[in-house]
Amino acid sequence: MAKTICIANQKGGVGKTTTSVNLSSALATLGKRVLLIDMDPQGNASSGLGIKRYESQDSNSYHVLIGEKTLTEATQNTANPNLKISTANPDLVGAEIELVDMPQREYRLKQAIATVADQYDFVLIDCPPSLGLLTLNALNAADSFLVPLQCEYYALEGLSQLLNTAGLIKKNLNPQLHIEGIVLTMFDVRNNLSHQVVTEIKNHFGDKVFNAIIPRNVRLSEAPSHGQSILEYDSKSVGAVRYLELAKEVVARSEQKTTTEAAPQTQQSAYEGEVNV
Numbered sequence: 552m553a554k555t556i557c558i559a560n561q562k563g564g565v566g567k568t569t570t571s572v573n574l575s576s577a578l579a580t581l582g583k584r585v586l587l588i589d590m591d592p593q594g595n596a597s598s599g600l601g602i603k604r605y606e607s608q609d610s611n612s613y614h615v616l617i618g619e620k621t622l623t624e625a626t627q628n629t630a631n632p633n634l635k636i637s638t639a640n641p642d643l644v645g646a647e648i649e650l651v652d653m654p655q656r657e658y659r660l661k662q663a664i665a666t667v668a669d670q671y672d673f674v675l676i677d678c679p680p681s682l683g684l685l686t687l688n689a690l691n692a693a694d695s696f697l698v699p700l701q702c703e704y705y706a707l708e709g710l711s712q713l714l715n716t717a718g719l720i721k722k723n724l725n726p727q728l729h730i731e732g733i734v735l736t737m738f739d740v741r742n743n744l745s746h747q748v749v750t751e752i753k754n755h756f757g758d759k760v761f762n763a764i765i766p767r768n769v770r771l772s773e774a775p776s777h778g779q780s781i782l783e784y785d786s787k788s789v790g791a792v793r794y795l796e797l798a799k800e801v802v803a804r805s806e807q808k809t810t811t812e813a814a815p816q817t818q819q820s821a822y823e824g825e826v827n828v
Contacts, residue, residue, distance in 0.1 A: 553586070553671040554805050555664060556731055557693035559717075562709040563680035565701040566736030569771060570797075571677035572599040573790070574697075576780035577798035579633035583672040586626065588612060588660070589639035590689055591679040597638035600629045601778030604640055613642040615663050616688065617649055622663040630783055639677075647684050656684065657724055661692035673801075682716050690720045695731035697801075699765075700752065702738045702745040707752075731804070734797060736765040763796035 558571045568591065575587040589596040590612055594604060597611075607627060614620035615637065625637045650656040664674055676689040690696060696717055700706050714730070721728040733756055739745045753760050765771075771790035774781045781791045 553584075553664070553668045553674045554695075555668075555674040555676070555693045556801070557676045557678060557686075557689040557696040558699065559678040559686055559690065559696050559713060560698055560700070560706075560709070561680055561682045561686070561713055562701075562706060565706050566699045566765060567680070568595045568599065568677055569775075570697070570699045570734060570736065570765070570794075571596050571675055572775070573771070573781050573794040574798055574801065575634055575636075575673075575675050576600075576631060576782045577791075577794045578673050578675075578801065579631045580782055580795065581798055581802060583633060583802065584670065585634045586637065586667065586671045586674045587634065588622075588637045588664075588674065588676045588689075590643065590660075590685050591639055591677055592641050592643040592685075593679070594639040594641070595775070596677040597636060597640075598778065599775040600634075600636055600780065602627060602629070602636060602638050607638040608640065611638045611640055611642070613640065613646050616643075616646045616659045616685075617653070618659070622667050626667075630779070643679075643685060650684050650688075657687055657691050660688040664692050673805075682713070687720065690717060690728060691725045693725070694727060695729050697731040698733045699736045700733050701736055702742075702748045702764075704744070704748065707748065730759055731801070732759050732761045734761045734763065734765065738764045738766045740766065761797055761800050763793050763800060765790065765793050765797070 558567055560567050575585050579585045587596060610620050610625045615622050615625045622637060626635045629636055678686045678689045735749055766789055768790040770785045770788040771781050774784035777784055781788060781794060785791060
């Protein structure tokens with residue numbers, strides 16, 4: 552059965568889609584069967600993997616949510632044979648409104664993923680930069696959520712809100728939901744502020760912070776314009792190396808025996824109630 556990881560942060564510009572695309576590609580490069588579900592109406596994860604908007608106009612994540620297509624029907628191949636994607640387009644904006652009156656509106660994505668879970672090792676969900684119904688569906692469908700966090704103090708301000716929202720979803724909708732980890736992005740080795748943010752986050756969240764830190768990297772910025780992940784565009788770049796390291800950490804966490812999971816109180820305190828960042 553696939554492990555479903557929601558990649559979420561309601562703040563835009565923190566490297567969420569970059570992480571979704573490149574972590575998916577890195578997991579696939581490691582031989583894992585991966586499905587990336589693009590839930591962001593901007594569709595950047597889709598274009599970042601070379602899928603043109605017109606190629607999925609009639610079969611994408613929007614049609615899955617409103618029940619017109621199955622997830623299998625909305626899935627497309629990518630350049631990596633181990634990686635498939637359910638694309639997004641601006642119609643998803645309308646899904647926020649259409650879902651309001653639908654039965655089990657918070658469970659639409661969860662039910663869709665359940666039909667294909669045995670076909671993949673990992674299902675990754677790229678969320679929009681908001682905490683609306685699309686992100687709610689994603690968090691409700693996920694086993695865990697991964698938070699990309701830009702190494703700047705403005706990025707820290709929204710973290711508490713996301714963690715508290717996840718805590719409410721865990722309490723009311725998805726009891727198994729837990730934080731997969733925090734991945735620090737856009738790290739600038741020359742910037743003292745970046746180092747301070749890394750220290751503060753690691754002091755507060757401990758082993759929930761991934762060791763792989765994603766730096767500011769020109770090649771990472773260039774890759775989407777070519778419709779490629781960083782591993783296809785420049786596999787020797789520092790960005791590709793770090794995302795492979797992140798993928799190995801994600802695999803290791805998913806495979807390890809649940810010693811830490813046996814302490815639910817520790818996990819709960821990581822994202823329920825007041826979080827001081």
